[in-house]
Amino acid sequence: MKESITNGVSIKVNAHYQADVSQPAKSIFVHSYDIEIHNHNDFKVQLISRYWRIMDALGNIKIVEGEGVIGQQPILGPGQNHQYSSWCPINTTLGSMEGYYIMKRLIDGSTFKAYVPKFILMETQLMN
Secondary structure, eight states: OEEEEETTEEEEEEEEEOTTTOBGGGTBEEEEEEEEEEEOSSSOEEEEEEEEEEEETTOOEEEEEEESBTTBOOEEOTTOEEEEEEEEEESSSEEEEEEEEEEEETTTOOEEEEEEEEEEEEOGGGGO
16 A cells, blocks of 8 residues: 655555456456545645546556546545545556645635555556
């Protein structure tokens, strides 16, 4: 599990290869990932948007950005966390993801980037 902390917000990531929905013969390798966002501040924050940089083993880069995560813009009070799971296909057996969330401090409306640590997307057989 990877973890980063930015401006009092910690983000933990755990990725898993999904062999049951991947199609290696067609160069489709699907990975799921679990995210836990924790607010260590003494004020509320809201996740406004996301930015992902996804890279495969050939150096191909895909940028994904948009509002919220899985259709939500969660508000986290002091000490609260938000967990969600999502997935990502890549065209090689190995790749990586990294990015950030734009977070809003509800105490004053200012925003900051909470960075998601870079994590590896790896087809299971490569782990042996």
